[in-house]
Amino acid sequence: xxxxxxxxxxxxxxxxxxxxxxxxxxxxxxxxxxxxxxxxxxxxxxxxxxxxxxxxxxxxxxxxxxxxxxxxxxxxxxxxxxxxxxxxxxxxxxxxxxxxxxxxxxxxxxxxxxxxxxxxxxxxxxxxxxxxxxxxxxxxxxxxxxxxxxxxxxxxxxxxxxxxxxxxxxxxxxxxxxxxxxxxxxxxxxxxxxxxxxxxxxxxxxxxxxxxxxxxxxxxxxxxxxxxxxxxxxxxxxxxxxxxxxxxxxxxxxxxxxxxxxxxxxxxxxxxxxxxxxxxxxxxxxxxxxxx
Numbered sequence: 033x034x035x036x037x038x039x040x041x042x043x044x045x046x047x048x049x050x051x052x053x054x055x056x057x058x059x060x061x062x063x064x065x066x067x068x069x070x071x072x073x074x075x076x077x078x079x080x081x082x083x084x085x086x087x088x089x090x091x092x093x094x095x096x097x098x099x100x101x102x103x104x105x106x107x108x109x110x111x112x113x114x115x116x117x118x119x120x121x122x123x124x125x126x127x128x129x130x131x132x133x134x135x136x137x138x139x140x141x142x143x144x145x146x147x148x149x150x151x152x153x154x155x156x157x158x159x160x161x162x163x164x165x166x167x168x169x170x171x172x173x174x175x176x177x178x179x180x181x182x183x184x185x186x187x188x189x190x191x192x193x194x195x196x197x198x199x200x201x202x203x204x205x206x207x208x209x210x211x212x213x214x215x216x217x218x219x220x221x222x223x224x225x226x227x228x229x230x231x232x233x234x235x236x237x238x239x240x241x242x243x244x245x246x247x248x249x250x251x252x253x254x255x256x257x258x259x260x261x262x263x264x265x266x267x268x269x270x271x272x273x274x275x276x277x278x279x280x281x282x283x284x285x286x287x288x289x290x291x292x293x294x295x296x297x298x299x300x301x302x303x304x305x306x307x308x309x310x311x312x313x314x315x316x317x318x319x320x321x322x323x324x
Contacts, residue, residue: 037167039289040282045173045238047281048180052235053258054265054273055187056228062204062268063224066125070109070132072255073140074229078102078236079246080140083149091155099233106229110222140248148245159241172241177278179238183231184274191270196223204268253297260304266317275315 053075060068081101085094113132117124158172191197199220202210211217239254240246261280265272280303284296307314 036286036289037165038169039285041164041167041169041173043282043285044278045176045242045281046285047278048176049235049239049277050254050258050261050281051180051274051277052183052231052238053254054262054277055184055270056232057259057262058265058267058270058273059200059224059228061262063200063207063221064114064125065122066114066129067259068225068228069126069129070113070136071228071232072251072258073133073136074102074105074109074251075232075236075239075255076140076246076248076251077105077136078233079151079240079250080144080149082237082240083151083246086153086155091153095155095237098237099230102233102236103226103230106225106232107222109229110225114225115218115221137248144248146248148247148250150245151240151243154241155237158238170242172238176238179234180274183234184270187227187231187270190227196220200224257300260300262314263304264307264314266314269314269316272314272316 053071056071056074057068060066060071078098078101081098082094085097089097109132113128114125117128155172158170158175160171161168162171162174163169164174191200196219199210199215200223202213202215203217203220207217235254240250243250257280258277261277262273263276264280265274265276267273280300283299283303287293287296287299311317
C-alpha cells in the first residue's frame with residue numbers, strides 16, 4: 033500500500049483535472065447534443081497563455097488573465113462557429129467543431145513555431161513539495177481535488193438556484209419548449225461555453241504545474257480522457273462526469289503503480305468501448321424513451 037500511495041494521490045489529482053475538462057463536454061452536450069471537439073484545444077490555449085503571461089507579469093495578474101481570456105475564447109468560438117449553425121443538421125455542427133479544433137492548433141503552431149513552450153515559472157506554493165503519510169508529492173496534488181469539488185458545488189448551486197442555471201436545465205430537457213417558454217437560448221448557450229472554458233482553464237493551470245512544457249497537441253490526450261470520463265459517468269450529467277473522471281484518473285495511476293504503465297492509456301479507451309457496449313447511457317445517464 034505504501035508503494036501505491038503516491039500513485040493513488042496522483043490519480044486523485046489527475047481525476048480532478050479530467051473532471052474540470054469533462055464538465056465542459058457534458059454541459060455543451062446536455063444542451064446542444066454536440067461533442068465540442070475543440071474543448072481540448074481550449075485547454076491547451078489556456079496553458080500557452082499561462083506560459084506567455086507569466087513570463088512578463090506577476091502571477092496575481094497572469095492567472096486571472098488566463099481565466100478571463102480562456103472564457104472569452106469559449107464565447108467567441110460559440111458565437112462564430114456554432115451560433116450560425118443553430119438550425120443546421122447536427123452533422124454540420126460536428127464538422128464545425130472539428131474545423132475549430134484544427135484552426136486553433138494551426139494558429140498555435142504559427143505563434144509558437146511548432147515548438148513546445150517551456151513552463152519556466154511554475155505557479156508558486158502549489159508547485160511546492162509536501163509529505164503525505166510518508167509519500168512526497170507536489171502540493172497541487174492535494175489542492176486539485178479540493179478545488180475541483182468546490183467548483184463543482186458552486187456549479188451545481190448555479191444550475192439549481194439561479195435564473196440562467198434554471199434556463200440551462202430547461203434547455204437540456206427540451207430545447208424547443210424552453211425557447212417557446214421565453215428562455216433566452218442564445219444567452220444560455222453562450223454562458224454554458226463560458227463556464228466550460230473557464231473550468232478548462234482552471235484544469236489547465238493545475239495540469240501544467242506538473243508538466244515542463246506546453247505543446248500544440250497538449251490538449252489532445254487530456255481532452256480525450258475527459259470525454260471518456262463524461263461518457264463513462266453519463267454525458268449530460270455533471271456528477272457523472274466528475275465521478276467518471278476520478279475513477280479514470282485513479283485507475284490509470286494504479287495501473288502505472290502496478291508496473292503496467294504501457295497500458296494505462298489503453299485501459300481508458302478500452303473502458304469506453306465496454307461502457308458503450310454494456311451501458312451506453314453511462315453510470316448516471318438517463319435512458320431516453322422513444323415517443324410515438
